Structure formats: structure tokens, C-alpha cells
Amino acid sequence: MVGFRKLMLVQVKLYIREPMSAFFTLLFGPSLLVLLGFIFGNNPDPMTGGMGYLDLSVPAYIAVIIGVVGLTAVPIPSATRREMGVLRRFSATPLRPLTYFVADVLAPFLVTLVGILLLCLVGTVVYRVRFDGNLFSLLAAVVLGSCAFFALGYALIGLLPGVRAVMLIGNVLLYLLMIFSGAVVPLEVMPETVRSISRFLPLTHLVALLRGLWFGKGWGDFLIETAVLVGMAIVGMLIMARTFRWE
Amino acid sequence: MTSQNGLVVEARNLVKQYPAVRAVDQVSFGVYPGEIFGMVGPNGAGKTTTIECLEGLRQPDGGTIQVLGLDPLRDRYRLRERIGVQFQSAALPDRIKVWEALDLFASFYPHPVDWRSLLEQMGLSEKRDAYLSKLSGGQRQRVFIALALVNNPDLVFLDELTTGLDPQARRAMWDLVRSIRERGTTVFLTTHFMEEAERLCDRVAIIDHGKIVALDTPRNLIGSLEAENRVVFEVDGRFDEGLLRQVPGVLRTEQIGERVVVYGQKEGLVSGVVSTLESVGIRFDNLRTEQPTLEDVFLALTGTKMRD
Numbered sequence: 025m026v027g028f029r030k031l032m033l034v035q036v037k038l039y040i041r042e043p044m045s046a047f048f049t050l051l052f053g054p055s056l057l058v059l060l061g062f063i064f065g066n067n068p069d070p071m072t073g074g075m076g077y078l079d080l081s082v083p084a085y086i087a088v089i090i091g092v093v094g095l096t097a098v099p100i101p102s103a104t105r106r107e108m109g110v111l112r113r114f115s116a117t118p119l120r121p122l123t124y125f126v127a128d129v130l131a132p133f134l135v136t137l138v139g140i141l142l143l144c145l146v147g148t149v150v151y152r153v154r155f156d157g158n159l160f161s162l163l164a165a166v167v168l169g170s171c172a173f174f175a176l177g178y179a180l181i182g183l184l185p186g187v188r189a190v191m192l193i194g195n196v197l198l199y200l201l202m203i204f205s206g207a208v209v210p211l212e213v214m215p216e217t218v219r220s221i222s223r224f225l226p227l228t229h230l231v232a233l234l235r236g237l238w239f240g241k242g243w244g245d246f247l248i249e250t251a252v253l254v255g256m257a258i259v260g261m262l263i264m265a266r267t268f269r270w271e
Numbered sequence: 272m273t274s275q276n277g278l279v280v281e282a283r284n285l286v287k288q289y290p291a292v293r294a295v296d297q298v299s300f301g302v303y304p305g306e307i308f309g310m311v312g313p314n315g316a317g318k319t320t321t322i323e324c325l326e327g328l329r330q331p332d333g334g335t336i337q338v339l340g341l342d343p344l345r346d347r348y349r350l351r352e353r354i355g356v357q358f359q360s361a362a363l364p365d366r367i368k369v370w371e372a373l374d375l376f377a378s379f380y381p382h383p384v385d386w387r388s389l390l391e392q393m394g395l396s397e398k399r400d401a402y403l404s405k406l407s408g409g410q411r412q413r414v415f416i417a418l419a420l421v422n423n424p425d426l427v428f429l430d431e432l433t434t435g436l437d438p439q440a441r442r443a444m445w446d447l448v449r450s451i452r453e454r455g456t457t458v459f460l461t462t463h464f465m466e467e468a469e470r471l472c473d474r475v476a477i478i479d480h481g482k483i484v485a486l487d488t489p490r491n492l493i494g495s496l497e498a499e500n501r502v503v504f505e506v507d508g509r510f511d512e513g514l515l516r517q518v519p520g521v522l523r524t525e526q527i528g529e530r531v532v533v534y535g536q537k538e539g540l541v542s543g544v545v546s547t548l549e550s551v552g553i554r555f556d557n558l559r560t561e562q563p564t565l566e567d568v569f570l571a572l573t574g575t576k577m578r579d
Contacts, residue, residue, distance in 0.1 A: 030378040034371055041366040101364075109361035113418075116326060116356040117379040118348050 028123050035131030038101070045097035049135050052092070053085040053143035056208075057151070066151050075239075077210075079154060082147035083238035084207040086140050087169060087230040091207075093136045094173025095180075095198040096191075102128060103181045103190045106269070133170055140166060156240035165237050169230045172253040175260025176226075182267025201227035226256050279304050279339060279426055279457045280325060286333030287320050287481075294320040295331070296481035302426075307448065307458040309472030311465060311565070317481040318461035319359055322430050325459070326356055339425055352380055355419030355427035355456075357412075359434070365404035369395060369414055372403065373421060380422035393417045393447070409440035416447065420456075427451060429460040433467060445471050465565040469493075477569060484572045492568045499534040502544050504558035506531060514551060518543040531555075537562075 040046050057078060066076035105111060114124055147153040177194070184190050202208055204218060205227035211219050222228045229249040236246050243250060280302035287295040295317045302308040310318045323329040325336060327343030327350055336343055341350045363372050373390065377383035390396050393413045398406060403414065412432065419427050429448065433441040441464075448471060452458050462468055468475045469489045476486040485492055499522060510531065512524040520543060521535040533544055541560055548555050 027375070027379040030375045034367065034375050037371070038364050038366055105364060108364075109358065110363055112328075113356075113358060113361040113363060115328060116351060116358070117376060118351045119379045120348075 027117075027119050028127060031119075031123065031127040032131055032134075035127050036134060039097070039131055039135050042097075042101060045093075045101070045132075045135075048092045049089060049097055049132075049139040050142060053089050053139060054146040056085065057081060057143065057146055061151050066153065076153075078147060078151045079239075080210060080235065081208075082144060082153050083234040084231045085143055086166065086234050087205070087227055088202060088207045089136060089139050089143065090166065090169045090173050090230065091198060091201055091227050093132055094170065094175075094177045095194040095201075096177075098129075098132050098174050099177035099180050099190050099194055100187065102178070103184075103187045106181070107187050129174060133174070136170060137166070155238060157237045158240075161237050161243070162234070165230075165233050168250070168253050168257070169234070172226065172230070172256040172260065175257045175264060177260075179260040179263035179267075182263055201225055204228070205231050207231045226252060229253060276301075277304070278302060278337070280308075280459060281337045282321075282325070282334065283336075284334035285321065285324060285331055285336060287317075287324060287329065288332045293481050295324070297334070298478070298481070298483050299334075300476055300483060300486055302457060302459055303474075304457055305452065305455060306473040307452050307460065307471055309468040309475045310459075310461045310478055311463065311468040311475055311569075312478035313463055316463075316478045318463075318478060319430055321478070322428055322459070322461055326354065326428055327351070352422060353425050355422060355424035357415050357419045357427070357429045357432060359430040359461075361415075363403050365402065367403050368399070369401055369403060369406070370399040372414065373417060376418045377421045382423065383421050384423045386417070386421055389417050389420060392450075409436050409443065412436065412440075412444065413447070416451075420451065424456060426457045426459065429458065431461055431463070433462065433464065441467070465569060469565045475565065477565075477572060479569075479573045485568065489565055492565060493563050496563055496568055496571055500537045500540055500563070501561040502533040502535070502541055502558065503561060504531055504544075504548075504555045505529045506553060506555050510553060515544060515547060518547050 039049075060081060061078055064077045066078040068076055111124070115121075144155075148155060180190050180194055184193060204222045205225050206212075206214070206222060207227060211222055211228075214222070229252045233246045233249040233253070236249075237243075278301040280300075282301075283299045285295050285298040286293070298317070298321060310321065312318055320329065324331045325338055325343060327338075327347040330344060338350055339353055343350055367375075369390070370386070373386035377386050387396075387399075390399055393416065395410065395413055395417065398410060403411060406414065416429070416432075419429070432448070433444050436444060445467070448458055448460065460472070472489060474486065474488055475492060476483050477492070478484070485495075487495070506529060510526065512526055512531065515521055515524050515531075515533055518533075518535075518540075520538060520540050521533055523534050525532040525534075533540070541558075545558070
């Protein structure tokens with residue numbers, strides 16, 4: 025694809041130069057881990073089936089990173105560029121729309137992978153968090169989760185009137201999901217009402233899937249979670265395809 | 272390179288209808304190779320819509336267009352390899368650096384020029400590592416021109432190139448446009464500054480309410496007015512205008528306070544006025560001549576002043 029390599033490179037650079045996106049994708053997970061590790065340590069807890077707090081947190085933070093990127097770091101710059109006329113400028117060159125779009129998705133995904141890798145390294149090396157799963161299985165779940173949440177981000181761009189609305193709704197959704205999905209505070213310590221709400225939140229399903237795979241369970245145990253994420257990816261992409269505009 | 276009749280751009284009966292207004296209404300014109308062709312008119316006259324139809328970014332509702340012998344919609348990607356575009360309102364991300372933008376755009380084309388020398392020609396070498404958001408308006412505009420030239424285009428579109436620039440930057444931009452033409456690139460520009468069109472363009476199409484009301488060289492357009500030249504000066508105290516009516520070529524005179532305006536035909540008007548004043552010993556000051564401009568042409572053709 026003409027121009028793809030350079031476009032990817034520039035998109036990655038732009039992503040990293042945006043302080044908010046860079047922090048939440050690359051540093052937020054590891055620093056939260058360090059902070060909570062300092063406070064709670066990683067002692068086995070009977071309430072969570074003998075897992076330490078950090079054991080549970082590493083796979084959950086992977087989900088959080090994906091959620092942050094999908095709900096804010098993908099849609100906000102993308103909507104901003106459309107509103108500023110950046111896409112219009114590209115549309116006057118021989119660059120194909122598909123090339124632009126693939127780079128627009130893959131660049132944040134690459135940075136997301138780096139962020140996840142950093143988180144896992146800090147977790148496993150510094151805090152000796154166990155990993156009992158299959159690496160490819162985990163990677164597949166990361167890809168699936170990213171498809172679902174990136175698609176949600178693009179759907180927001182299509183459905184909302186402008187950058188400010190995308191910022192607002194993206195952030196509100198993100199914080200709701202983070203609080204009520206058990207990603208940061210384990211659901212086991214939450215009241216029953218919160219737990220019943222959390223069943224309807226997509227991030228809850230991603231957290232459950234990633235945790236399960238992390239501790240060595242198979243995909244067969246997470247059919248509902250997988251179905252929810254696949255469905256979310258498909259619906260998001262359909263909305264995106266119907267609402268996409270160059271300007 | 273061009274269509275059969277040697278034109279770089281050929282538009283026939285171009286129509287673009289928006290819900291509330293017919294933005295372009297039966298517009299026909301041709302652009303010759305190597306010229307600076309200008310489309311002038313007030314904001315909302317249909318200039319940008321026309322230019323976007325030529326670039327293949329908008330679908331016309333009627334008429335035919337050929338640009339470099341291609342159909343802008345059907346052959347859009349082949350056309351885009353050979354044209355350069357500078358938008359009236361388009362931007363690049365704030366945090367992209369000047370060299371990154373040029374390097375990126377160069378990678379979109381099969382045969383780009385060396386963007387380093389392009390930056391040098393634009394006087395931007397020192398800014399190559401600067402973020403685009405840190406540049407002045409004129410510098411940013413030059414980056415956008417460099418981007419429009421990075422594929423060494425046969426034809427470049429400049430939409431409202433100097434809007435928002437100060438007079439000095441505007442004049443520098445005119446020199447730049449002339450240098451683009453000297454490279455052999457045909458220039459199609461739009462502007463709502465009549466002076467810009469008059470100074471810069473080989474031929475000018477005046478457009479108003481979606482229609483072309485005149486198309487010719489600035490000189491011919493002004494000549495076609497048969498407008499009077501004016502000699503203006505100031506005198507101390509009372510002055511008998513009747514004296515000047517005897518001068519050959521003078522049609523009429525006007526006096527408002529100290530200011531005297533003499534209307535007449537161009538040939539010999541100044542020397543006739545000056546020698547008459549000196550022969551009768553009248554002291555005068557601030558004498559100057561005023562020629563009709565494209566602004567006057569626009570006024571005569573549309574009955575309205577340019578709405579700025």
C-alpha cells in the first residue's frame with residue numbers, strides 16, 4: 025500500500041506526542057500496579073480464591089488499557105483530525121481511504137501492545153505475578169478486545185456531533201466502565217447491585233476473559249464473554265461503515 | 272498532458288446545486304498550459320465549489336470537466352498524482368513536524384521531488400524540525416504550498432492563498448506563485464482580492480452568484496470599461512475649475528474642499544493639467560493619477576462593490 029509505512033510511523037509518533045494518550049497507554053497501567061503493590065502487596069487472599077491483589081490486577085489492567093485507548097485515545101484525535109480538515113487534505117492525494125484507515129487503527133494498536141507489554145513486565149518481573157496461560161491465546165483476546173473497543177470508539181465518532189461530544193461521552197463511559205467492571209476494584213468486594221450492573225458492561229467481559237486466559241482457563245469457559253465482544257466489534261464496525269465521512 | 276484542444280482545464284456548463292442555492296451555474300472556461308489563471312469574486316460566489324469539482328472532490332450536478340485530459344471523478348487517483356492542491360481550509364495535526372509532513376506526502380506519490388530542496392526554495396529550511404502549530408500564518412501557508420508541489424505537479428490549485436496574511440506576506444506569496452509558474456506548472460487560483468488577481472494573473476474569470484460575468488486578461492478587462500482616468504490634487508484656497516476644462520482630453524472636473532479631481536482620457540491628461548496649472552501660477556500639492564482597477568470592473572459588471 026502506497027504511503028502506508030510512512031503514515032504508520034507518523035501516526036505512532038503523533039500518538040506518543042499526545043501526553044494524555046501516551047500516559048494512559050504506556051505508563052498508567054504499570055504505575056497503578058506499582059502504587060497498589062506498595063499499598064496492598066501481593067499476598068494470597070482467601071476472598072479471591074487464593075490470588076494476590078496484583079495477580080488479579082495485571083490481566084484486568086490489560087483490559088483497562090484497551091478500554092482507555094478505544095474510548096479516548098482512538099476517537100478523540102481521529103475526530104479532531106476530521107474536524108480540522110486533515111482527512112480532507114489527505115483526500116486530495118493518491119492515498120487510498122483504506123490505507124489511511126488501516127494506519128489509523130494499527131498505529132494506536134501497536135502502542136497499546138507496547139503498553140500491555142510494559143505492564144506485564146512490571147507485573148511478572150517486579151511483583152512475581154504468575155502467568156499460567158497460553159501467550160497466543162492471551163494475544164488473541166487482546167486483539168479481540170481491541171477490535172471491540174476500537175470499533176466502539178469509531179462508532180462514537182460517527183454517532184456524536186463533534187470532537188467535544190466525543191471527548192465527553194468517551195471519558196464518561198470510560199470511567200463508568202473502569203469503576204463498575206471490577207477492573208480496578210475487585211467485584212468480589214462490591215455490593216450486589218453493582219455486581220448485577222457490571223454484568224451488562226462490555227469491559228467486565230473483557231476483564232473476565234483476560235483473567236481467565238491469564239490463569240490458564242480455556243476459551244470454552246468464556247463463550248458469553250467472547251460472544252459479547254465479537255458482537256460489539258461487529259455492531260461498532262457497522263455503525264462506523266455507515267457513518268464514516270472524510271470531513 | 273492536456274485535452275485535444277490543448278487546454279489544461281476545460282469546464283463546460285458546470286452546475287453544482289446545493290439545497291438552498293445553485294453554487295455554480297452553467298460555468299464554462301478553459302485554462303491554457305503555463306498560465307496563472309485566477310477566479311475572483313466575493314465570498315460565496317462559487318469559487319471553492321468550482322475548484323473542488325475540478326479536483327474531483329465534489330461531484331457536479333451537470334456539465335463536463337476535463338483536467339489534464341482526465342475525468343476528475345472517474346480518473347481521480349491518476350489525476351491526484353499529477354495535481355497539487357492547497358485548500359482554503361484544511362490542516363495537518365498540530366504535533367507533526369514540517370519535515371515529517373513533507374516526507375509523508377512525498378511517500379504518497381510515485382515520482383516525488385526532493386522535499387529538502389523544496390523546503391529550501393520556500394525559505395523553510397530552518398523550520399524543518401518545527402511543529403506545524405508553532406509556525407506563523409505565512410510560514411504554515413508556505414508549508415502547504417510545498418506539500419502541493421511535492422509531486423512536481425503539472426497543475427496546482429491554490430484556493431484563497433493569501434487570505435489572513437499580512438500585506439508583506441501576501442506580496443512574498445505572489446513572488447512564490449510566479450516562481451511556481453516559471454517551473455512550468457500551470458496555476459489555477461481563487462481569490463477575493465481584486466488587486467491580487469490584477470497583479471498576479473495572466474487571465475481572470477470574474478464570478479458572482481455562481482456565474483462567470485467576465486473572462487479576459489486584467490488589462491483587457493480594465494480596458495473594456497473605457498473608464499476615465501483621474502488626476503487628483505490639492506490646492507490652497509479658491510480655484511477656478513473652468514481653467515482645466517480647456518485642457519484637451521478633460522471631460523469634467525470636481526472640487527471638494529481643497530481636493531480637485533479631473534476626469535479624462537489617459538493620453539496627455541497629466542501633462543496637460545500640470546502645464547495649465549503652472550502657466551497660471553497656481554500652487555498645487557499631492558498630485559497623483561488614479562487608473563481604473565479590476566475593482567471598478569467588478570463594480571461595473573455586477574453593480575455591487577466586492578463584499579469583503
